[in-house]
Amino acid sequence: MVIEMTSLTVDNYSTGYSGKEVLHNINFHISTPGIYIVLGENGSGKTTLFRAITDLLKPFKGKISFNGMPIQDSKVRISYLGHNDAIPVGMNVFRVMKFFAALENVSNDVLESVIERFGLRDILGKQYNELSRGQKKRVSLAKSLLVTGDIMILDEPTSNLDPSVSSMIRNLIKEESRDRIILYSSHNLYEAMDLGSYVLALRGGNLDYFGDLKGLSVRNYKIGIRADGIEKCDLRYKREGNFYVFDVESPEKTSELIASLVAQGVRIYEVKDMSNPLESFYEKK
Amino acid sequence: MKETSSAFRYFIRFEILRTFSTVYGLMYVFLGILIPLILYISTFQPLSASSLPSLGFLLFLVPIMLPLFSQIGSSGTAYLFSSDRANGVYEYLLASKTVKVSDIFMTYSISGIIITSVILGVNLAIFYGSDSIRFLTVPWEVTEFIIIFTVPISYFSTLISILSMLTWASLTKRYPGVNAPGGIGTIIGMIPVLVFFILIMKYLWFQENIIFAGEMFSVILGVIFVILTVTVIRLMSNERMLP
Numbered sequence: 415m416v417i418e419m420t421s422l423t424v425d426n427y428s429t430g431y432s433g434k435e436v437l438h439n440i441n442f443h444i445s446t447p448g449i450y451i452v453l454g455e456n457g458s459g460k461t462t463l464f465r466a467i468t469d470l471l472k473p474f475k476g477k478i479s480f481n482g483m484p485i486q487d488s489k490v491r492i493s494y495l496g497h498n499d500a501i502p503v504g505m506n507v508f509r510v511m512k513f514f515a516a517l518e519n520v521s522n523d524v525l526e527s528v529i530e531r532f533g534l535r536d537i538l539g540k541q542y543n544e545l546s547r548g549q550k551k552r553v554s555l556a557k558s559l560l561v562t563g564d565i566m567i568l569d570e571p572t573s574n575l576d577p578s579v580s581s582m583i584r585n586l587i588k589e590e591s592r593d594r595i596i597l598y599s600s601h602n603l604y605e606a607m608d609l610g611s612y613v614l615a616l617r618g619g620n621l622d623y624f625g626d627l628k629g630l631s632v633r634n635y636k637i638g639i640r641a642d643g644i645e646k647c648d649l650r651y652k653r654e655g656n657f658y659v660f661d662v663e664s665p666e667k668t669s670e671l672i673a674s675l676v677a678q679g680v681r682i683y684e685v686k687d688m689s690n691p692l693e694s695f696y697e698k699k
Numbered sequence: 700m701k702e703t704s705s706a707f708r709y710f711i712r713f714e715i716l717r718t719f720s721t722v723y724g725l726m727y728v729f730l731g732i733l734i735p736l737i738l739y740i741s742t743f744q745p746l747s748a749s750s751l752p753s754l755g756f757l758l759f760l761v762p763i764m765l766p767l768f769s770q771i772g773s774s775g776t777a778y779l780f781s782s783d784r785a786n787g788v789y790e791y792l793l794a795s796k797t798v799k800v801s802d803i804f805m806t807y808s809i810s811g812i813i814i815t816s817v818i819l820g821v822n823l824a825i826f827y828g829s830d831s832i833r834f835l836t837v838p839w840e841v842t843e844f845i846i847i848f849t850v851p852i853s854y855f856s857t858l859i860s861i862l863s864m865l866t867w868a869s870l871t872k873r874y875p876g877v878n879a880p881g882g883i884g885t886i887i888g889m890i891p892v893l894v895f896f897i898l899i900m901k902y903l904w905f906q907e908n909i910i911f912a913g914e915m916f917s918v919i920l921g922v923i924f925v926i927l928t929v930t931v932i933r934l935m936s937n938e939r940m941l942p
Contacts (some may be wrong), residue, residue: 498787504721
């Protein structure tokens with residue numbers, strides 16, 4: 415029998431809370447290291463799936479295995495960043511980091527490098543509850559990455575973070591994804607497109623899609639245009655930041671749209687494709 | 700748990716350090732020491748050795764109430780447990796397989812015992828110290844009562860409080876206020892001493908047989924403690940400490 419080096423199998427798995435089933439007959443098999451974007455509306459079962467993989471929830475039926483062994487018996491190491499910051503109250507950042515490092519048996523050198531990498535040096539002496547939301551998230555993420563697990567479960571790791579820190583974290587996660595499975599949930603579909611190679615979409619506790627991101631096709635093409643004078647035109651659009659977003663039937667129709675706008679006196683500064691195949695997982699069926 | 704013993708020791712040390720360094724923890728520690736101290740000061744009066752016997756069961760009032768203060772003083776750990784659970788600290792530690800559920804239960808029990816020991820030690824030092832200032836020797840019966848009632852009931856009250864909190868946390872969803880596990884645990888932990896106090900104040904038989912009553916009470920509380928421990932161990936297998 416050939417055993418893959420890193421594999422995660424969820425086999426006909428159902429679970430929930432207090433007897434109420436939340437996840438229904440989930441099946442998937444991951445054998446390739448990489449970033450798996452977990453998508454789904456609030457309440458679709460993402461957090462429940464994460465808790466199931468970490469063995470925090472017991473199955474109603476089915477099983478989860480890591481490298482062929484039941485997850486609860488395997489020696490799998492999991493780096494986990496849940497919905498909550500998971501930081502003990504009443505301590506400064508240094509004490510918090512020291513606490514997790516001691517429990518994880520992490521050396522001082524590793525602790526120092528994590529403090530450096532996440533830019534925590536300047537806030538080490540501050541009480542955790544005095545930090546901004548972004549700083550709190552950085553501390554929470556840093557403690558979750560003190561140990562690099564075989565599986566990393568990251569529930570919206572970049573929410574509330576400024577762009578530079580988000581970018582640093584995305585780069586870090588990309589590096590880590592070369593030889594481990596990363597399950598990454600995000601409501602930011604552009605971030606998901608940038609980061610992920612695979613998609614695991616949940617809808618109402620069922621597995622809606624599992625597969626390669628490249629295999630997804632765009633159902634609704636969206637063109638973003640930054641321009642002056644669009645309000646005067648008789649066209650339907652939505653505003654997203656500085657962009658007016660138009661739905662088009664296909665990419666080929668973009669030139670027709672641009673020509674029409676120019677003919678109506680609109681001054682166009684920038685045009686970009688804002689289609690995202692992941693949006694379909696948030697559409698009502 | 701990774702490198703079980705050293706990590707476990709660190710976990711306990713961390714909880715005790717937090718109890719003595721956070722506002723919540725310190726507030727309860729001070730309550731546990733300050734209230735009895737205020738009682739000593741406010742009731743302090745010169746006594747002669749000959750007047751001691753006339754005080755009767757009143758001599759036992761401080762030893763009866765000390766377990767209550769020890770338990771209140773250690774309640775800070777209960778509140779730390781409640782807030783850590785709500786913040787997802789245990790969810791994280793269990794998910795990353797850093798600790799087991801039993802480690803968390805043991806940490807709070809041991810932290811509670813240590814904090815109770817500190818508070819009880821300070822209060823007993825004040826109790827015996829104030830008598831030596833007055834050049835009085837505490838009667839042997841009172842010391843005997845402290846050994847068979849005050850000391851064991853202090854530990855049992857604290858442990859029953861912590862075990863009730865853990866049981867309540869397992870059986871219920873998180874509710875704010877007094878219904879939170881920390882609040883329930885603290886109230887349940889106070890009940891034994893208050894019951895004994897009421898019995899002593901109300902019934903002559905208890906006043907006349909205070910040593911025997913104290914012994915019986917310790918035994919009963921010991922049994923309750925064992926029952927609660929068994930319950931918690933059974934609940935532990937299903938407990939996941941989710942917020």
